[in-house]
Amino acid sequence: MHAPLSFLIVSNNKLFIMKSPVHFKMNKSQIALRNYRVLRGRTSEIQKVVSDWDDTITDGDTIHLIFDCLSESAPHKLDYFFKIYMNEYRRYHSQVLPHKSYKERNNIEKEIQYQKDMKPIELSSFNACINLQTFRGIRKEALRSQCDKVQTRDGFIEFVIHLMKQKGHPSFEILTVNWTSVIIKEYLKRMLGEITIPIYSNELKFDQEDVCVGIPDLSKEDLRTGYDKLDNLKHIGFGKKVAYIGDSETDVLPMIYSDLAIVMKGGSAAKQLRNMNFTIKDINYDIISPSENVKFIQVDDWFDILALWDQDLVKL
Numbered sequence: 001m002h003a004p005l006s007f008l009i010v011s012n013n014k015l016f017i018m019k020s021p022v023h024f025k026m027n028k029s030q031i032a033l034r035n036y037r038v039l040r041g042r043t044s045e046i047q048k049v050v051s052d053w054d055d056t057i058t059d060g061d062t063i064h065l066i067f068d069c070l071s072e073s074a075p076h077k078l079d080y081f082f083k084i085y086m087n088e089y090r091r092y093h094s095q096v097l098p099h100k101s102y103k104e105r106n107n108i109e110k111e112i113q114y115q116k117d118m119k120p121i122e123l124s125s126f127n128a129c130i131n132l133q134t135f136r137g138i139r140k141e142a143l144r145s146q147c148d149k150v151q152t153r154d155g156f157i158e159f160v161i162h163l164m165k166q167k168g169h170p171s172f173e174i175l176t177v178n179w180t181s182v183i184i185k186e187y188l189k190r191m192l193g194e195i196t197i198p199i200y201s202n203e204l205k206f207d208q209e210d211v212c213v214g215i216p217d218l219s220k221e222d223l224r225t226g227y228d229k230l231d232n233l234k235h236i237g238f239g240k241k242v243a244y245i246g247d248s249e250t251d252v253l254p255m256i257y258s259d260l261a262i263v264m265k266g267g268s269a270a271k272q273l274r275n276m277n278f279t280i281k282d283i284n285y286d287i288i289s290p291s292e293n294v295k296f297i298q299v300d301d302w303f304d305i306l307a308l309w310d311q312d313l314v315k316l
Contacts, residue, residue, distance in 0.1 A: 028307075032284045036307040039288065039297065042260055043308045045241050046170050049163070050233060050254070052246040053176035053184060053201075056264050057302075059153050065146040065183055069138045076132055085125040092121050106276055108256060115227035115253060122224040126179060126216075136214030140182055140206055147187035153264070155302030157191055162310050164195050170243075173198040175232060177223045177250060180204050200232055226250040230257055245305065252276075255296065262305060263298045270298060 054061045067078040097103050100117070102110035129135060163169050174184065174197060181201035188197055203220040205213050223229060230253035233244065237258070244251070244258035247267030255261035255269065256278070263269050263280060270280055273296055280296040281288050283304055288294055299305055307313050 029284060031287055032304070032307075035281075035283045035286075035288045036313075038290050039283070039294070039308055040311060042294075043243065046243045046260060047240040048237055049170050049172045049243045049245070050175050050237065050258070051172070051244070052248070052251050053174050053178055055267055056245055056247045056251070057152055057156050057174070059151040062150060062183060063179060065149055066135065066138075066143065066179060068146055068149070069142040070134070074134070076134060081125040081128055081134075084128050085121070088121045088124040092117070104275075105272065108253075108276065111253060111272070111276065112227055112230075115225045115230075115250075118225045119228075122177070126224075130215055133214040135204055135212045138204075138212040140210035140212070143180065143182040144186040146183050147190060150183065150187045152187075153301050155304070155306050159302045159306040159309070160192060160195065160197070162306060166309075171198070173200065173236065175200045175223070175229055175236075175254070177225070177229070178202065198236075200236065226253040229254045233257055259295075261296045263296060265298050265300055 051057055054063070064078055067081075070077065097114070097117070100113070102113040105111050105114050160172060163172055176184070176199070178184065179202050181199045181203060184199055184201065188195070200221050200223065202223055203217040205215050205217040207213055221232065223232060226249060229250060233242065233254045234257065241260075242258045243260040243262060244254045245262040245264065246252075246255060247264035247269055249268045249272045251267075251269050252272050255263070255273070256276075263273070265282075273280055278296055279294075280298050281292075281294050282298040284300060
């Protein structure tokens with residue numbers, strides 16, 4: 001009898017095709033399988049797993065989904081605000097940063113200064129939206145409906161379901177610079193049902209009828225840069241052993257602060273970490289010794305991360 005190549009798991013009355021241990025092993029190198037076992041001792045100590053959202057959990061950025069709620073007659077669309085951001089970004093990097101003492105960004109202190117500098121740049125397009133009342137009148141239900149367009153990376157749902165099934169499992173939380181958590185919450189609700197995941201995000205303000213009033217909710221988080229994420233992680237991760245998962249430069253500082261940093265391949269985080277002389281081990285290609293105190297691990301997808309917590313996935 002042949003072992004099945006996949007099996008079904010059920011969450012919130014939805015069926016997911018989960019890779020079986022045999023199928024998973026056939027698609028992974030011996031180096032990867034060995035590394036999972038070596039690193040599992042590290043993950044067993046983790047008390048809190050914190051992840052970025054855009055391009056880490058999702059397969060692509062999701063900010064554009066907010067703009068997809070605008071009417072056809074809206075005078076300004078996403079492209080208009082993207083140009084504002086890019087103009088500010090290019091101006092800073094060509095005219096301002098070259099004259100700063102931290103322009104190389106090759107250590108933690110310099111990266112902190114750079115990320116602090118980036119706050120007005122990161123706010124440029126958002127503030128333009130607020131000044132022009134771009135989001136005024138958008139209904140929360142319209143935002144929720146955008147979750148149908150969200151595509152997550154392979155293995156994410158399987159990872160969360162597995163983690164939450166384990167006795168004494170670490171908490172799983174999302175830390176994002178996205179402009180609203182409405183779409184994120186609706187997606188997770190539809191995919192995971194009653195599993196509750198704390199989300200730390202910027203928010204838009206809505207009235208009692210769930211209609212956006214066009215301004216940010218200042219009672220919520222103010223997360224725009226990597227330094228903001230670092231500051232938040234120090235608060236929510238205080239006294240805990242934390243694993244942080246991210247893909248971009250905005251995730252570098254929280255990665256450095258965490259006990260275990262998982263770098264999603266394809267983003268800008270790996271390049272910046274190497275620029276700061278941190279060593280990153282690719283779980284699929286680099287042999288990791290049990291004696292190595294590896295902190296930065298690069299993965300292809302959430303199935304790699306799942307294998308670090310699920311010993312049955314590679315127990316063959």
